[in-house]
Each structure stands twice: as structure tokens, then as C-alpha cells.
Amino acid sequence: MSLLTVKHVCKSFDLQGGFFSSESAKLLALDDVNISLEEGGFTGILGESGSGKTTLARVICRLLQPDSGEVLIEGRSVNEYSRLELSMKVQMIFQDPFASLNPKLSLRTILGEAAPGGSLKAIEETLSLVGLPGDALPLYPHHFSGGQRQRIAIARALLKKPRIIIADEPLSSLDISIQAQILELFSELKKSFNISFIFISHDIVTASNIVDYFYVMKGGRVVEEGPAEKILTSPSTDYTKNLLAAVPL
Amino acid sequence: MLENKSETAMTMNILEIKNLSAEYYRNSETVHALRGVSLGVAEGETLAIAGESGCGKSTLAMSVLGLVYPPQGRIISGEVIFGGKNLLAFGKHDWQRFRGKEISIVFQDPFSSLNPVLTIGEQLAETVLAHAPGMAKNVLSGLVTGALDETVFEDPGRILSSYPHQLSGGQRQRIMLAMAIINRPKLLIADEPTTSLDVTIQKEIMDLIGKLRKDLSLTVILITHNMLLAKQRADRIAVMYAGEIVELNSTEGIFSRPLHPYTRALMDSVPRMLSKTPPKALAGQPPDLSSIAKGCSFAPRCREVMDICRSSAPGEYVIGETKARCFLLDPVIKIRK
Amino acid sequence: MLNKIIKNRLSLTGLGLIVLLFCVAVLAPVIAPYRADAQHLPRRLANPGHEFLLGTDDLGRDTLSRMVYGVRISLSVGFVAVGISVLIGTVLGLISGFFGGWVDTVVMRAVDIMLCFPTFFLILLVIAFLEPSIYNVMIVIGLTSWPGLTRLVRAEVLSLRERDYILAAKLLGLGNLRIFFVHLLPNVISPIIVSATLGVGDAILTESGLSFLGLGVQPPTASWGQMLSSGKEYIYLAWWLTLFPGVAILLTVLSFNLLGEGLRDILDPRSNAGK
Numbered sequence: 031m032s033l034l035t036v037k038h039v040c041k042s043f044d045l046q047g048g049f050f051s052s053e054s055a056k057l058l059a060l061d062d063v064n065i066s067l068e069e070g071g072f073t074g075i076l077g078e079s080g081s082g083k084t085t086l087a088r089v090i091c092r093l094l095q096p097d098s099g100e101v102l103i104e105g106r107s108v109n110e111y112s113r114l115e116l117s118m119k120v121q122m123i124f125q126d127p128f129a130s131l132n133p134k135l136s137l138r139t140i141l142g143e144a145a146p147g148g149s150l151k152a153i154e155e156t157l158s159l160v161g162l163p164g165d166a167l168p169l170y171p172h173h174f175s176g177g178q179r180q181r182i183a184i185a186r187a188l189l190k191k192p193r194i195i196i197a198d199e200p201l202s203s204l205d206i207s208i209q210a211q212i213l214e215l216f217s218e219l220k221k222s223f224n225i226s227f228i229f230i231s232h233d234i235v236t237a238s239n240i241v242d243y244f245y246v247m248k249g250g251r252v253v254e255e256g257p258a259e260k261i262l263t264s265p266s267t268d269y270t271k272n273l274l275a276a277v278p279l
Numbered sequence: 280m281l282e283n284k285s286e287t288a289m290t291m292n293i294l295e296i297k298n299l300s301a302e303y304y305r306n307s308e309t310v311h312a313l314r315g316v317s318l319g320v321a322e323g324e325t326l327a328i329a330g331e332s333g334c335g336k337s338t339l340a341m342s343v344l345g346l347v348y349p350p351q352g353r354i355i356s357g358e359v360i361f362g363g364k365n366l367l368a369f370g371k372h373d374w375q376r377f378r379g380k381e382i383s384i385v386f387q388d389p390f391s392s393l394n395p396v397l398t399i400g401e402q403l404a405e406t407v408l409a410h411a412p413g414m415a416k417n418v419l420s421g422l423v424t425g426a427l428d429e430t431v432f433e434d435p436g437r438i439l440s441s442y443p444h445q446l447s448g449g450q451r452q453r454i455m456l457a458m459a460i461i462n463r464p465k466l467l468i469a470d471e472p473t474t475s476l477d478v479t480i481q482k483e484i485m486d487l488i489g490k491l492r493k494d495l496s497l498t499v500i501l502i503t504h505n506m507l508l509a510k511q512r513a514d515r516i517a518v519m520y521a522g523e524i525v526e527l528n529s530t531e532g533i534f535s536r537p538l539h540p541y542t543r544a545l546m547d548s549v550p551r552m553l554s555k556t557p558p559k560a561l562a563g564q565p566p567d568l569s570s571i572a573k574g575c576s577f578a579p580r581c582r583e584v585m586d587i588c589r590s591s592a593p594g595e596y597v598i599g600e601t602k603a604r605c606f607l608l609d610p611v612i613k614i615r616k
Numbered sequence: 617m618l619n620k621i622i623k624n625r626l627s628l629t630g631l632g633l634i635v636l637l638f639c640v641a642v643l644a645p646v647i648a649p650y651r652a653d654a655q656h657l658p659r660r661l662a663n664p665g666h667e668f669l670l671g672t673d674d675l676g677r678d679t680l681s682r683m684v685y686g687v688r689i690s691l692s693v694g695f696v697a698v699g700i701s702v703l704i705g706t707v708l709g710l711i712s713g714f715f716g717g718w719v720d721t722v723v724m725r726a727v728d729i730m731l732c733f734p735t736f737f738l739i740l741l742v743i744a745f746l747e748p749s750i751y752n753v754m755i756v757i758g759l760t761s762w763p764g765l766t767r768l769v770r771a772e773v774l775s776l777r778e779r780d781y782i783l784a785a786k787l788l789g790l791g792n793l794r795i796f797f798v799h800l801l802p803n804v805i806s807p808i809i810v811s812a813t814l815g816v817g818d819a820i821l822t823e824s825g826l827s828f829l830g831l832g833v834q835p836p837t838a839s840w841g842q843m844l845s846s847g848k849e850y851i852y853l854a855w856w857l858t859l860f861p862g863v864a865i866l867l868t869v870l871s872f873n874l875l876g877e878g879l880r881d882i883l884d885p886r887s888n889a890g891k
Binding site: 078079175176177178205206207208209210211213214216217232233234235236238239240259262263272273275276277278279 | 331332448477478479481482504505506507508510511544545548549550551552553554555556557558559560561562564
């Protein structure tokens with residue numbers, strides 16, 4: 031049984047046609063999407079903006095309800111879990127490190143909300159895991175750089191001890207050398223923890239250094255999937271080929 | 280035949296920056312954004328200024344366009360010479376005539392650079408009229424349509440009457456390029472022009488910049504944090520760190536023999552295709568420029584740091600057309616080591 | 617934050633005046649040369665002089681003393697009324713913005729209905745049914761000025777609702793109550809503070825108007841509006857009876873407006889002033 035199964039998920043959004051327009055267009059964000067994640071897997075979802083990858087991430091965590099289809103974690107539908115139970119199954123790391131931390135809360139409070147029982151010990155251990163000093167606890171988000179904030183977001187996700195972590199373009203807002211640092215961190219986490227990852231990205235090369243299996247999305251559909259080497263060396267769709275060709279090497 | 284090499288170089292350089300230092304003010308702190316930057320840009324070349332956030336590359340572009348002034352910032356010292364004119368002596372009116380006409384700039388986020396309530400046609404026309412008020416309507420519309428043509432729009436008529444929000448990110452960036460070249464500038468500065476765009480659109484835009492460069496004999500300064508993009512598109516690369524140029528060389532030279540440890544670390548940290556492990560990351564972060572420490576600004580993160588690096592700041596070591604700011608290039612220090 | 621207030625001249629002036637007013641209110645019995653209701657019948661309608669610094673009214677009561685005690689009325693009405701409207705407005709704005717759906721619809725229609733009535737006339741109507749008193753005035757002003765704040769809070773919540781850190785809070789399994797008080801409220805509080813500060817000035821003005829019309833504070837209690845009302849009959853004989861209370865109202869409302877504007881400059885992340 032897969033850890034995570036997404037079956038035939040569809041989701042569309044209403045677009046307003048304007049004040050005097052009576053028609054309302056629909057944006058089909060997800061069109062019959064099927065993906066699965068095994069235990070210990072590190073799966074990538076690749077696609078450009080508008081391909082539906084962020085919508086998919088939100089549907090998996092139940093931040094959005096799909097129009098049809100189902101999302102199963104450990105065999106049970108996500109709707110059967112309470113908010114608290116779900117929080118211990120799946121966590122998310124967001125793209126923009128400047129928006130994912132509440133600017134009014136100290137690091138201690140932010141991590142305290144995630145740590146079991148608010149345990150200071152757990153917080154300090156996790157902080158050192160992500161490479162942040164323990165004396166940073168009284169500081170506020172604006173004291174930290176983008177890369178450091180992503181580390182905080184990762185620490186927050188780790189404290190819940192989830193089975194799955196979804197990383198939604200975690201590197202896109204970071205500088206090149208910092209991207210390498212965070213990528214290294216993900217690699218270490220992959221080795222030392224029993225957590226399965228979904229790594230969403232538009233950068234196929236960076237993702238390929240860490241991902242085992244790829245789903246390629248375009249316009250809300252999965253157009254191609256396969257092990258990382260196969261996708262990189264012999265992609266079958268033109269879309270994937272274009273993605274590969276466009277990356278400066 | 281003995282040539283005075285520096286004189287020849289100067290007459291060919293369209294832009295000459297000498298020892299430029301600038302600071303800006305933020306939250307009652309002074310950020311020393313540029314610290315003695317010297318750079319020459321040859322006519323017709325594509326020069327990349329590569330570096331991460333906070334290294335000063337955008338401030339450098341702003342200085343060249345006269346956009347660093349009190350109360351937000353100040354140019355402390357140095358010279359910026361373009362086509363024989365000293366830009367730092369320009370007054371407000373000089374700049375109004377100069378910006379957008381001799382030197383143009385394209386920014387990272389096209390959406391916030393476009394006026395949401397004007398059509399594309401109106402904005403392009405505005406750009407022309409700013410420098411040629413009272414131009415005849417038919418000449419104006421010819422120029423506008425021509426600009427769209429040059430930036431490879433298939434249906435100029437539709438685009439002209441569209442509003443920015445009706446266009447895609449890639450289209451908007453092409454409009455920005457159209458606005459930048461419509462007055463036939465000599466120098467185009469592209470400040471992270473593709474960073475907020477999808478990877479396939481990035482290639483389109485960079486191809487377009489290359490095409491415009493050829494068609495209009497432009498000189499291009501490309502500001503980017505992506506070394507690989509610089510490698511693909513630039514003739515020469517200037518690597519910046521903490522407000523200084525730490526290495527300047529031809530693209531081929533930098534990639535075959537990087538001289539500065541920062542350049543080497545940047546290249547190591549780029550992900551490679553089909554590698555199963557992530558690249559070796561450079562630890563730490565760029566320094567906070569509101570307090571300048573003693574010694575080389577890269578010393579805290581340098582893998583090849585020596586004692587002298589912590590106490591003195593290295594000057595620029597020039598080897599032919601290349602220069603790098605690192606004690607490792609000092610023959611005397613090397614011997615001692 | 618206090619540093620920023622001091623640096624911004626607008627808010628510093630406003631704050632300074634308000635602090636002064638507070639001191640006057642608290643120290644009224646000490647500052648006022650006479651009691652507010654003390655009548656000096658031989659000295660009715662006396663000109664401002666060294667015995668009665670701001671003159672006396674038709675019953676020989678010292679204008680200065682009455683004005684000093686009047687500060688208490690104005691400030692208490694201002695703060696209580698705003699307190700009530702902030703409480704109602706914030707709660708309604710939070711739940712309406714966060715939950716959306718039918719809750720939002722109900723609250724917004726209530727706001728629309730309230731905003732259809734000219735506020736002042738609505739207050740007049742209510743007071744006309746109840747008896748005019750300072751307590752009724754405070755409560756009624758509070759109960760009629762919450763719609764604007766509700767809309768404001770709702771708008772802020774709508775924009776915050778989709779922020780990543782709110783989504784992260786939901787993902788952490790936090791309950792709605794915690795999200796309201798720990799995550800939403802502190803980020804919504806800036807516009808509330810600005811609106812509340814400006815609202816105090818507004819409330820004071822409304823109270824003055826009501827008292828002027830005889831529907832607010834009743835004599836012999838000294839309210840500036842009420843002093844204006846009784847003073848208007850003698851406006852040619854004893855100009856000081858209307859001038860000084862009028863100026864007092866002006867300066868008080870002005871100081872709250874200055875502080876409010878200054879706070880807006882400081883707290884609004886979109887504006888560049890105050891940085």
C-alpha cells in the first residue's frame with residue numbers, strides 16, 4: 031500500500047468575467063491527476079507556473095477540496111483525519127520564505143507551536159539539525175535571511191514528525207549558493223529520517239540531484255512520469271524535452 | 280609595435296566606471312553597497328555582472344542611471360563616464376534626456392514596471408514622446424509598431440490595444456524590451472530579466488536580447504545571479520561580492536580557470552545533471568554591508584583562506600585582461616606561503 | 617515603536633497634546649480654580665480676567681474650571697465609545713473575513729443596513745427614545761460606529777487569510793481560536809489602532825454635537841458641547857463662553873487626528889513616510 035495515493039483528482043476555479051459579464055469562465059487547475067508516493071520515496075513534481083503543481087500540493091494537505099477524486103494517506107481519505115491528526119501525517123514547506131513565517135511571532139513561539147508539548151529540548155535538537163544556533167530562539171523572522179527562514183520552515187515541519195513533507199519550490203526564492211546549502215540539507219534529511227518527500231520544482235536540473243522519481247505536469251495533467259534518470263536521458267514528451275533544453279548548462 | 284594599451288582600451292570602451300563607491304540608507308543604518316568598483320565595458324560586447332543578492336550589482340546599475348541620490352542613498356566617490364561624458368555631473372534635466380535614450384534598463388518584474396491602466400500602445404508611445412515631444416502621429420505609430428515587430432510579436436495590432444494584465448509574463452517582458460529599445464539606446468542594462476519567468480520563457484527572452492543586440496548594435500550589461508546563464512550569453516563576466524568586483528575575465532577564461540575562491544565555490548555549488556548527489560554548498564552567507572569588517576570580505580567563507588586575508592583587504596591583481604581581488608594571486612605572498 | 621512615534625512629528629504633536637489632556641483630566645480637582653458647578657452670582661458674565669481666567673457664564677460659573685472638568689467627559693466618551701465599536705467591529709470582521717460563506721453574507725448585509733442610516737440622525741433617534749445621559753451617549757455612539765471598522769478588519773483578514781503562514785498554522789493542526797488570536801489579530805491590529813485613534817476624535821465631536829442639541833450631557837454637568845449650547849445665547853455679550861469650549865473641541869479632535877495620521881504613516885507598510 032502506498033503511503034500517499036492521489037486518484038483521479040480534478041479541481042477547477044471560477045474566474046470572474048468582469049463586472050458586466052454574465053459568463054464565468056472556469057480554470058481547470060487539475061485534470062484527472064494520479065500520483066503515488068511510496069515509503070522512503072523522494073518524488074519530484076515538475077512543471078512550469080500554471081501547471082497545477084501548487085494546487086496539487088494544497089489538495090494533498092487538504093487546504094483545498096478537489097471537485098472529484100480522492101487523496102489517501104496510509105489508506106485513509108484525508109477527509110477522515112482531524113486537523114491535528116493530519117498535521118502529523120503531512121507537512122508543507124512553502125516557496126516564499128518571507129511569507130511562511132508570522133512576522134509577529136518569535137522563533138521560540140513559531141517552533142513551539144509545532145513541537146510536541148512545546149518541548150524546548152525537541153526545538154533545540156531540531157534547530158541544530160537544520161544548522162541554526164540555539165540562541166536564535168528569541169529572534170523574529172525579520173532578523174533572518176531567506177535561506178535561514180527556509181531552514182526555520184524546515185525545522186517547523188520536522189518537529190511534527192510527519193510521514194510526508196511536501197516542499198513547494200523551496201529553492202526558487204533563494205540565491206544560488208544558498209540553494210545549494212538547502213539542497214544539501216534536504217539530502218541529509220532524506221538519508222537520516224524516515225520521511226517521504228514530494229519536491230515540487232520548475233528546475234529540472236536542481237531537482238534531479240535529489241529526486242528519485244518524477245511526475246511532469248502541464249496544464250493540470252500529468253504528461254509524463256518515470257525514474258529520474260529515464261526522464262533526464264530519454265524524455266518521451268516534447269514538453270519535457272523543451273524543459274530540459276531550456277536550462278542553461 | 281608598442282601601443283599604449285590603456286589609451287586604446289579607453290577609446291573603445293563605451294562605459295568606464297572608475298573606483299565607484301556608493302552607500303544607501305536603510306532603517307537608520309548605512310549600507311556600503313559599492314566599495315571601489317572599476318569596470319570598463321567595450322562597445323558591442325555583452326558583459327555579465329554576476330553575484331548574489333546584496334553584492335551591489337543592482338546598485339551599480341542604479342548608479343549608472345543616476346538613480347542613487349539623497350535621501351535614500353549617495354554616491355561617495357568615483358567616476359562614471361559614458362561616451363566621454365561624466366554621468367555623475369548630470370543634473371535632473373540631463374538625466375531626463377539621457378535615461379531611456381542613451382542607456383535603457385529592463386528590470387526583473389515586468390508587471391510592476393508597466394502601468395496597469397494604460398494600453399501597451401499608449402505606454403510605448405509615451406516612451407517615445409518623453410524624448411521627442413510633438414512627434415507626428417504617423418511617425419510615432421510607425422515606431423511603436425516597429426518596436427513590437429523587433430521584439431517578435433506576431434499580432435502587434437492586438438497587443439497594442441491590450442492592457443498589461445491581459446498578457447503573459449513572457450509577453451510583458453518582451454514589451455519591456457520593446458520600451459527599452461524603441462529610442463535606440465547605445466547601452467541596454469538587463470537586471471535579472473528572466474528570474475521571475477519560467478525556464479522556457481527565460482530562453483525566449485535571452486534569445487530575444489541576443490537578437491536585439493545584433494540587429495541594433497547594442498552593448499548589453501546582463502545582471503544575474505545565475506553563472507550558467509552568464510556563461511551562455513556573455514562575452515565577459517564580472518563577479519561581484521560584498522560591493523566589490525572580485526574577478527573579471529572572459530567567459531571562457533573564468534570557466535576554464537577561475538581565479539577567485541568565490542568564483543570557484545559558485546561554480547562548485549551549481550547542480551549538475553544526472554548527479555545523484557547535490558553539489559558542494561558554500562557555507563555561511565554574504566556579509567552584512569552595514570558594517571565593514573577588516574580584511575577580505577570573503578575570508579569568513581573562504582576555503583583557501585590565509586592569515587593575511589583576515590587582517591588586510593586584497594587589492595586588484597591584474598593579469599592581462601583579467602583581474603581578481605585575492606591574495607592567492609600575489610606572487611610574494613605565495614612564496615612566503 | 618515608541619521611537620518611531622517620537623521621530624514622526626505629526627504623531628509626536630498629537631501624542632503630546634493627548635498626554636496633556638490626560639493630565640488635565642486626572643488632575644482636574646487640583647488644576648481647576650473653582651468647582652465646576654460653583655456659582656458666583658455677583659460675577660455673572662464676567663470678562664476673562666485674573667479672577668476668572670476665562671470669564672464666567674450666566675450663572676457665574678468659572679469657564680476655565682468647567683472646561684477642565686469637561687476634559688473628563690470628552691475623553692471618557694471618546695474612549696468608551698471607541699472601545700465598544702472596536703470590540704464589536706473586530707470580532708465581526710474577524711469571523712466574517714475568516715469563515716466567509718453565509719456568516720460573511722449575514723454580517724456584511726448588517727453592515728450595509730447600518731451604513732444606510734445617517735449615523736448622527738440614528739443616534740438622535742435612539743437618544744430621543746432613551747433619556748439623554750452621558751452613559752447612553754457613550755453606548756449609542758459605540759453601537760453605531762462599528763460598521764466601518766468591521767469592513768476594515770474583514771478586508772485585512774481576507775488578504776491575510778491566504779498568506780502562507782496562516783496556511784502553515786492550519787497545517788500544524790492549530791485550532792481556529794488560536795489562529796484568530798495569535799496569527800490573525802496581531803497582523804490586523806495596525807489598521808485597527810489607526811481607525812480607533814481617529815474614531816476617538818469623531819466620537820468626541822459627535823458627543824459635542826449631541827450635547828449642543830441638548831440630547832447629550834445634561835446641565836449642570838460641564839461638557840464642552842453643552843457649554844457651547846448655553847453660551848450661544850450670549851455670543852455678543854460674552855464671546856468667551858463659546859470661543860474657549862469651541863477651541864478646546866478643535867484642539868482635542870485635532871490632536872487625536874494628528875496621532876492617528878502619524879500612526880498610519882508609521883504602521884502602514886505601504887507608505888514610505890516615517891521610515
